Amino acid sequence: MKLDLAKLPxxxxxxxxxxxxxxxTFVAAFSAVDGGGGESPSTASPSPxxxxxxxxxxxxxxxxxxxxAVTMGxxxxxxxxxxxxxxxxxxxxxxxxxxxxxxxRVAGADNQYNSDDDAVSDPNLITAGQKAxxxxxxxxxxxxxxxxCDFHLVDMKGTITVx
Numbered sequence: 001m002k003l004d005l006a007k008l009p010x011x012x013x014x015x016x017x018x019x020x021x022x023x024x025t026f027v028a029a030f031s032a033v034d035g036g037g038g039e040s041p042s043t044a045s046p047s048p049x050x051x052x053x054x055x056x057x058x059x060x061x062x063x064x065x066x067x068x069a070v071t072m073g074x075x076x077x078x079x080x081x082x083x084x085x086x087x088x089x090x091x092x093x094x095x096x097x098x099x100x101x102x103x104x105r106v107a108g109a110d111n112q113y114n115s116d117d118d119a120v121s122d123p124n125l126i127t128a129g130q131k132a133x134x135x136x137x138x139x140x141x142x143x144x145x146x147x148x149c150d151f152h153l154v155d156m157k158g159t160i161t162v163x
Contacts, residue, residue, distance in 0.1 A: 066093075067091040067092055067093035067133065068082060068084075068090060068091070068092050068093065069092075069093050069095070070082075070092050070093065070094050070095070070104065071094075071095050071097050072094060072095065072096045072097065072098060072102040072104070072126065072149065072156070073097050073098045074098035074099060074100050075098070075100070075149070075152040075154075075155035075156045076155065076156060077104070077147070077149070077156055077157075077158045079158070080157070080158035080159070081158060081159055081161070082158065082159070082160045082161070083160070083161045083162075083163060084138050084160060084161070084162055084163070085138065085162070085163060086138060086139065086140050086141065086142055086162050086163060087137075087138060087139070087140045088137075088138045089135065089136075089137055089138075090135070090136045090137075090138055090160075091133055091134070091135045091136075092104065092121075092133065092134040092135075092136070093131070093133060094121055094126060094131060094132045094133065094134060095130075095131050096126040096127065096128055096129065096130050096131075096132075097129075098128060099128045100128070100151070100152070101125050101126065101127055101128075101151055102126050102149045102151060102152065102156065103120065103121045103123075103124050103125060103126055103132075103149055103150050103151065104120070104121045104132075104134050104147055104148075104149065105118050105119070105120045105121070105147060105148055105149070105150050106118060106119040106120075106134065106136045106145060106146075106147040106160065107145055107146045107147065109139045111143075111144075111145050111146060113146075113148070119134055119135065119136040119137075120134065120150075121133070121134040122134065124150075136160075138160070138162045139162055141162070142161075142162050142163055143161075143162055144159050144160070144161050144162070145159065145160045145162065146158070146159055146160075147159070147160060
């Protein structure tokens, strides 16, 4: 006599339970990948003591104070062109809306990366949905300064114009 486990009530219950667990796991995994439609808690908050005004849609300071909002996606900065006043202490409020790890590094006064005068986001590794800040002392001399994501050097670049 051959025993068919699928015909036993207990086996049917176990198989049904496993199918439900598999379906819930599948839905949860895909919700986590696209952010699940909710906001992730931030681990870093913009500095309330920022001396540079908040960003307008073009990435330039506007009256009212606060950090300059910069969104990081896969693989871009928005905005990628920012204008700030000469000599200002600038705080950027960074949000990673991509799925990859990102950061923001602003070249120092020499406009060269990794020369001990760069400003780098805090934290340096900004995971999907995470927020961070970066505080940068704009040089007194007008000019254009570069910024980049250290993890996506080819695509994620931008400029800060100091006026």
